[in-house]
Amino acid sequence: MHTFAYARPASLEEAVALLAEHGPDARVLAGGTDLIIRLRDGSARPRLVVDVKGVPELAPGIRAGSDGALVIGATTVMTDIAADPLVRRNAPALAEAAAVVGSVQIRNRATLAGNICNASPAADTAPALLVHDATVVAIGPGGTRRIPLDEFFVRSGVTTLARGEIVTAIEIPAPASRITSAHQRRTRRRGHDLASVTLCCGVDDAGVTRVAFGSVGPRPLLRLDTAGVLADPSASPEARAAAFETIFTDARPSARSMRAGPEYRVAMLRVLGRRALATALERRAAGEA
């Protein structure tokens, strides 16, 4: 690993000042499960690594905000998200997604904010966060910004986070209309693997189905069935299949990926879409979140 300096700021002001001072020469370290690999292979060569785990405002933890929103601290690890009763009740798809990131060892280090900031098209938690309308809370030299997650992803490794900005929390709003969700994914092998396709489906009280999916293009996508066909129990399988085709119109899997071919990914999107929808509807019928 190349040499770099290490800083562990004890306050948010200090962290923001360090990032402002060092600009592109600094990289934020949270769980390290992506960054340390990149430091080792040389694809990231910062002069300064800023470990944000000592910043109180970014501390791990999941709490209910005053408006009923779920506020997840930036350095909360996947293990804790998967096990959290509030997440399991309000956003079960997020708990399911967090539970399949990497292995136990990875989930004990990998953070939710890191998964989002890394902006992998295959990020396991992205579809669930999109379905639940998550907001990224970021702070930088210009103050605090609240960025809807759908406006956060640009392409692999690129987000709309400005230089010097740092994510402090991810918020899942208490929706005006309750969303019942389920997560699905395909991997090459069971166990520890990156997703070949990852998908989340959520149905709200108004019958709108929100479908988010990743690993089929440069960024995870969110699409809505506002016509209510997918959530309509009397809709024919043909009508639902047609609604899914519209939702998946913009899926553009890369032909170069080593994990799965584009035809397979598109075929699996349809399968995972049906399965996630069925589970979300079952949960709705059972009165779960």
Place this chain on the structure above:
Amino acid sequence: MTEGLAITLTVNGVARTLGVAPNHTLLEALRDDLALTGTKECCLVGECGACTVIVDGRPVDSCLVLAVEADGSRVLTVEGLAAADGALSPLQAAFLDKGAVQCGFCIPGQLLAAHALLADDAHPTRHAIEEGMAGNLCRCGCYEQIFEAIEGVAEGAVVAEDAAR
């Protein structure tokens, strides 16, 4: 911000203070600075689990943790599993009994992942064992024997004692 940093951590119950370079991993600190070579270096990308150690009660890949990040932590390595007199832990004994060890390279990581699994869930299902051990690869393919060893310990009366260590 400094080039070499003093860290203090508890390794296998013993407080250790050492100076580490910012770009050294916990894996390197354990093997090179503390001569605890039971922890193995293999894939260096967090896929194989050979470098698994338990930090503050949770198994992690020590190749993906900077040594400075472990400042103030409690670390358990494979050297800390056996008793002071060298008596093997029930899990170690079970690995031998079931023939779970062939070349042995992955075993320190397997043992620590299994140790953490049983500390969390004294009677895991086969599915929970498969999930809990999914981050540890064995190139000899001893998965079945490893799972049997874990199940053997989980069923034995020694579980609570081992998990509490």
